Every structure is written in structure tokens, then in C-alpha cells.
Amino acid sequence: MEISKSFGCGEMEIINEVGEVCRHRDIKSYIVGGAVRDAILGNRVKDIDICLEEDPKIILDDLWGLKYCQYHSEFQTAFLTFENGVSIDLIRCRKEHYCRDGALPSVSPSHIYGDLYRRDFTVNALAYDMEKGYIIDIYGGMKDLRDKVLRKIHPGSYNEDPTRIFRAVKYAVRYGLKLEDEDEIEKCVCGGAFDLVSNDRIVKEIYLLCCEKKWRENIYLCSDLKIFDVDKCLLEMEFEGEDHSDNVDLKILRLLYCLRDKKYSSVLAENSVLNKKLKSAAVWFNENFEKTANLIMNTMDNYKLYMILNHKNDYELVLLSWNSKLSFKICNYIYNLKGYKPSLNGRYIISMGVKDGKSIGKILKNITGIELNSGIKCGQKYLAEYLGENM
Template sequence: SPRFKNVAAKLKEVLPEELFNLIKEIGKFADERKVNAYIIGGFVRDLIIGRKNFDVDIVIEGDATVFAKELAKRFGAKVHTYERFKTATVVFKGGKRIDFASARTEVYRAPGALPEVDMAPLKKDLMRRDFTINTLAIKINEKEFGKLIDFFGGLKDIKDKKIRVLHSLSFVEDPTRILRALRFATRYRFELGKHTERLLKIAVQRKLFKTVEGQRIYHELKQIFLEDNPLRVMNKLEKYRIISSLFPSISWDRFKKDLFERIRKVIIWHKLNFPEKETKYHILYFGALFLREPLNRVEKYIKELAVPQKEAELLFQILKNSLPLIKKVRLAGKNSEVYELLQNLPEEFLLFLAALPQDEETRNRVLNYLKSWRFIKPLVNGEDLKSMGLKPGPVFKKILSKLKYAIIDGELPNDREEQLTRAKELVDAEKR
């Protein structure tokens, strides 16, 4: 539709001014270097769909590493280049990162193969991609700034709300695209194209996942678990029998579906209350997926997926300890006992506990710990204890803990005078 022929105005409208200007500058610089430069991929897709996305990927028709190095020099930016892939990341002064890739200009041909049709490097590059909705490009050179390029009907497929592969071997070349197709379909509420769905089913039937490195599967599952609603993606995976294809012993049952939904709500709550914390939310969903499975089997899956060491440890901690621990939390007497059970546990573990099905009171205990108990500090400090004539030592920590526990248990108000009085009593008891 002609509305999208040029998207310069749309870019200006949705991007932060600084980023818009930066992209224009990069376009001008491309003119200077006499190369064509395009924004491609997810950014363009989301611009058209209307989803916020400021991850800019730029393709250069030429050598992107040379281009990025010169660009960085001009802008006083940092640059990382990956010569093997002819890609680069430029980190600009404000911290903005932009990735650059080279559209292949060289032609690889098997001996005796038919001569390749002459094709623009950009088009060749886009042809290797997963779905038509990801093949849109925006030219950023000054003269044609904002020109939308659509070789493969991506625009129409966005309008029709369809996920379509570019060619019949797409899932065979890269079976992780099976997971990506269902992730995008869920995120945008698109359908699979008829032919694409048929190809996907065949690919699953042929067990093509078996040919993929585990860590690539892990990466795609993680991407699914970082979506707003992983449960909906999982239900699609189940529909195509993908879960049992990946993890033969796991049943996608009511318990797991409920747990996924509870985790989603806990994450929403947590993001709202602790937006600054860096939390590996995807681990919660991996925990839910594997909960109640025999540990030796889970161990095998985790090894196959090559889960990074730290995340694997976290996952095991959740799988081994969360059910026994939540029981202890339920049976604990005072709040301070709950505090002692929960202190120093990783954020992900605590959130998993909060998501486990349980009675209201137990759940509130975990939430209170997360929200307030862990931040409570007495209004009395070590200096105060010193001036009461107590010699510094482990006893300081003991008394301050007692004060803290008394506050957590509601036995001591948030009042300095009263806390000093109580501290004095505790100090005297120690001296005796």
C-alpha cells in the first residue's frame, strides 16, 4: 500500500529524536563512503506493526566492518568487529548500540551449478531469512531516506497477519525457526500461512530438532520465556506436538499451565515493584517446565541444552528446594522464622516460591518478605551500642538481628526511642 512507500515521517514520529538524527547521520556517512545502507529485520517489522522496538540493525552493501570502524572514528564511538562474520557493533557516546552486517557481495557456487541470477546483495541477504515479515528494509542513504523495500511480500503478510517462510526448505535449513514461527504468531496474533504450517508439521514429524545444537534450542526457548505470555506460545507448541518432541518425558498438564500463568502474574508484579533489578525471569519458566520431573532426567535435558553454568545452578536450586522450602514457610511460626528461611536466596528462587500454588497466608509471607521484611533496618546502629558500653564483636550483629526480628514480628515499633530502650535491655542482658 502506498502509505508505506516511504516511512521517513513514520520514523520521525516514533523514534526518540536523538536516535532518528543518528540514523540520518549514518545514512549521510554511507553516502560519503559510497555504499548503500539499510535498516533491516525486526526493527522494520515492528515499525510497520506498531510495536515499540529501538534495536536497530543495519546492513551495508559492502564491508560493514570497515564502514563501522570509520563511522566510529568519525563519531568518537567504540566499535567491536567480528571479522569472521563481517559484522560489527558500534557503541555511541550516549551508550546506544547499533549492529552492522555486510550484505554478501561475493558469490558462492557449487562446481557445475547454474550461473546465479544477478541480484542485489541486499536481496540475497534478505532471502536467507526466516519469514517474510522479517525481510523488510528501509534505505537510509540521504537521497532515498525512508524508502521501504519489500522484495518478498512482507508488507502484505503483515496486513494479512500471516507468518510465511520464504521457501520450502526454510525449516529444514534451520529447525529453530519452528519455535520462532510460533513465538511470532503468538506475539502478533498472526496465523501461520497454509503452506508454512504444512512445512512446519512435516519438519516436526521428521524430528529435525535432533539435528540442532542444544544451545540453539535453549536460546529459542529462552526467547519464548521472555515474551509477555509464554503460556500461549507453549499451548501452540503443544498443539504441534513440539514439547514432547523436545522433551519426551514431559507432559504439558494442568499443573504446569497453571504454574506458567501464576509465574506470569508474579513477574508483572515484580517488574512493577523492582524495575531496576536484573532478574533472569526465563529461569522461572524453565523451572515450571521441569518441576516434579525426576532430577536425573532433568539433568540430562539441561546438559543437552547446554544451559549456562550459573543458570543451570539456579534451575537446580529451584527444582530441588522450592517445594520443601515452601512447606517450611507454611509451617513456620513467627515472621522472623520465615525471614531466616528466605534470607539471601536468589531473586528468581523467591519469585518461584511466590508463584507456587499455596494458601493465601503462605503466599503473603513470601510476598511480604520480598516487599518489606528484607529491607527492614533497625533505627539503632553499632555506634549506639558502643555508647551503651558494649565492646564491638559478634555480639553487635546478634543484638541488631534481635531488634530487626522484633520489628519484623511486630513487637517493636518503627520508633527510635523505643528501639533504643529495647537495645539497652539487650545490651544489659549481654553484659550480665
């Protein structure tokens, strides 16, 4: 089967160059995985992975137009960018061994068949022989694509690497495939498979789910598979001015807000994958959201509202705004109170003869309260009256 129609001209230029260098050095080379899958489906290929049955390092000097190379000796992989703008990954064919379920695998060099066996699903265990021009399909991946089925390759696959469950969700939703292994996945999840996996690995997969166009469908399926429990009505709800089109952080926040599962709320707060601002919001949400919400609910005073919200970051404000009982007050804070500065500062008050620190603090507090609640800048008038009372 010819797959070149799914690649652009620049991509085919690089693929042909790599193939020619490998033929010259008598190295077997294969386009593998998602690139072959998407080409069979007639989709535009996004990522090009080429597996070699040798260390890619030995051909790097022979490649014309190579602009950038990042080589990893541990796994014998290389990420390459060429002058025509095309990027590819060169990967040594390898097999994997798991010393225990949930652990990261140890790897060793292999031929293409060992490399295909280590992959997650039949539809991803496809390789295109770049020299002979045919597809290697030893697990029935092409038939599964035609039948719109997603299934694992070998027994114990989900236990040895539970993150494959998240990838099963992603591919099933993205390509409209039926999960052949649904019962096995649920059994694996309920058996505590994810307890053996680090928070970082779990959050990385959740982040990738939220990068997908059908990110909500991914979360729904995770909930159906009992990975975590979410309030689907809250997840589906749209809020005024909200745009999730390309903001993955907002999608992660929405998942956090809709979770009924404290375990995964903690996972989203305790990891090194998400950015600092997002993690800070997750920690605050888990520990202080309800307390803060109650304080806001019980205040009708702009000054008190300002004092409650003044040090909240943007993500914390977003989480509060999703509570329908608070949304008006959060909008009031954002559009009318946030960024407020009193009309007087400490230096001006000192210049007017007030030296005592407690008095200065009291004046600033009172000015802030009056100005926030009235909307009128009245600092000088207040100070004149204050000084008159204390003369």
C-alpha cells in the same frame, strides 16, 4: 515505497550520510530486515541494520560524527554509535551454509539476494535500496504483511535452525500474524529438533520471548506448539505485589514455576545466558523446592521457619511465595524475620565469662529461638538466668 517517515530526524541524518558515502565509493547499500518491516507497518523503527555489498570497514573513516565503533572481522559487521545518539549496525551481505541441522552456520560474502535468502521469514526478507529508493521483496513479504501471515522462506528452514521456531512465536504474537507453518513446526519439535541445539541458544530465545510485552501469549503459543508443557492457569495467575512490567528475571521464574516439563526446567538451570542468581534459583527449584515446601508446611515455629529460609536468595523466596499454601509464612519471614540479629553476640557472652565454644553456640541458638518466637529482645535476661543456673 517511501519508508523515511518511520525514522527520526537524527536517524535519517545518519542513513543519508551512510548512503552518500556508499554512493561515493560505488558500494551498494540497503536497509534490511525488521527496520523495513516495521516501516511498512507504520511502526516506529527500533533497530537499523544496513547491509553493504562490501566490508563495512572500508567506509568507517569516511563517516562524520562517529563516536563509537565495535567491528567484528569474522562476520564483517560493525556496531556504530554517532554523536547525535543514533546507533546502527553495518553488515556485510552474506550467505550461510549449515553443515548439519541445528549447527551454527558458516558464512561467506554475498550480494543482497543471497543475504535475503538466509533470513528466517518472508516479512523479514525485505530490503530498501538506499540509492534507488525502492523495496526489494523477492519472497512476497509485503503481501504476507497485508494478509497477516508468517511463513518461512525455504524448505528445511526450521530443521536447519530450530531457534527460528521461537522467533516465529515472537513475531506471530507481536504482530498478530497467523503461523502458516504451524503443522511443520509441530512436526519439527516432536521430531527432536531442539535436541541438536545448545541450551545457551535455547535460553537466549526464551529470554527474548520474555522481554516482549505479550510474554505470556508467547509462552501459551510455545505450549500449543508442544515446545514445552506449562500449567496455563498458574501462568495466568496474578499474585499480590507482583509486577512483571520490566523484570524479565521474574518472567523467567514464572515460566520455571509453571513448567510441567523437566527437560526445560533443566535447560533453564544449565546455561551461561542467565545471571548467576537466577540460575542458582532454578537449580534449587529443580532439586529442593518440594522438600523445602514440605518443611515450611509442617512448621508453626518462627525459629524453625527462620532456619529453613535464612540462606534462601530473593528469587527462591519468590518461587516459594507463589505456592498459595506457603505465601503467608513467606510474607511472615520477609517482613518479620528476615535480617534478624540476636540481641547478644559471641564477644559479649565471652566477656561475661563463658569461654566454652559449645556453650556459646547453645546460648546464641536459644536466644535466637526465644526472640524470634516471642518478638522480644531478651538476650541479657536469658544470659543472666543461664549463668545463674551454671554457677
